Amino acid sequence: MPITVMELYRDVLPKTNCGDCGHPTCLAFATLVIVEKFPLANCPHIDEGLLTRYRDRLVEQQSGGASVKKDVAGDAREWAKERGSSMRFEDLPARIGGKLVESDGMPALELPYLNDFILITRDTIRKKTGGELGHYQQVFIYNHIAMGGSALPAGKWVSLKEVPHSGPKLRSMKAHVEDHLVRRFQGKPGELAVEAAAIGGEPMIGFDHSADAAFLFRVMPRIPVMLLFWDGDPADGFDAEVRFLFDETINRHLDIESIMFLCELIRELLCGGEEK
Template sequence: TPKTNCGECGHATCLAFAAAVSRAGEEITLCPYIDLEGLEIVSQGDKKNMADLAEQVTEEQDLALVKYLKSKISSFDFSAIAESLGAQWSADQPDILVIRYLGREVKLGKSGVLMDNDAIVDPRDQILLYNYVHSCGGRKPDGQWVGLESLPNSISKVKTLATYCEEKIAQNFVGKEMNFLTEICQKIDGGPGPLDLSATATVAFVIPVLPMVPQFLLFWDEEPEDGFAAKAKVLFDHHVLDFLDIESLIFTAERMAERIVDMLGEGK
């Protein structure tokens, strides 16, 4: 099992290294703490086996990070931090925080997490939620929106955001009725975006992925006669890093895109 966030791999966090392994082909052996016993190391050319190995190692890292984050918040007084996180707390269940996550109810405890009363399958969602709680909150969103590139140490992530969120949304929004898109975004707690910033957009929504992590989604439909392709842009509150690190923030945008696309496919 790897140690957590030691930095010896060259990445700031284990989550960042896991993402680099699974998406960018980073060398798994850069982490000196991964137990590779029983895992087959293959040649660079064998992409399928390498992908399988990366997936196994990434899952191991994710589970280790979940365990670590649980230990970090085990002593937290949830009643003291609930308001700053936009969470609900009850004296009847003092070790539970209830948090909205893309239109779903999350019950986060010190030993586990439920979403809509079901266990969360993907450990990356648990990592995100425990990271959010671990922040203990910060400055509330105040409507000052910035692009990812305006946040510190984010330049290398701009392409990732475009590929896994903005381009995916643009491809799936193109040609859709405005009322249908509005209905979809309302189902994940979205509301209209500020008019002064969205006047030229086909549709614009502010979607609270987490209570204190709103994302301003703007979409411009294609205009074939003028040679303009469909385009989407996601903006963030300028205080968002009070609540999440860059890696977790990118993951929230990816999850938002996946949730929207899934709902579009279901026709809900």
């Protein structure tokens, strides 16, 4: 059996996302080893015994071309689903909100999701209206199911840098999320309001008097996210600024990878682009 991205991530890599291999996360590195044939030894933190056990198998697999360009998203979804399925279904409403309903004769959790509803059964996650969700959105939701720790939103907002283990992600947040939003909406706060409303963003007038706009996204019942926007004036040397705020309980419900995914998803939905 070829070694998969998830096997490598789950059983071999330290999962600390330290970035010493030159990649932002262990999962990104695992993908490059399997798909692009990067040497496993580029991670300097692998247990010596594990490195010896996997290195030769990987070299053989890489030289034979097995498992190259496989369905990494599908693999990630199956792994996240396995984690999520260890949770008792009946406990989900107390842990992540929503309500238990019946769908096609099966128990299902109906959960608000942005401006829509999703149905989660033991085998699938889909929109209540029947539409499909992208693989990575399903990974995100399964991760929330696996972590969701009952805590209700406390109403105290924190920035990304106040979320534990977020240090290595701050640059990525600026480059992949905030800068895109600034380029798209600088000088166009009205367009931001229209796009935010289209995905369920509620204007929060007076939330922060220094900001030109604030929008609350109720992503899921335990996961509110606030987006603040300060418009800029490039002629005067001031660029616009964007900041995401999270409820202080966010790390009880999502790991740092999932928080980043969520911000990228909101950016994509606001700016337009391929849905994940």
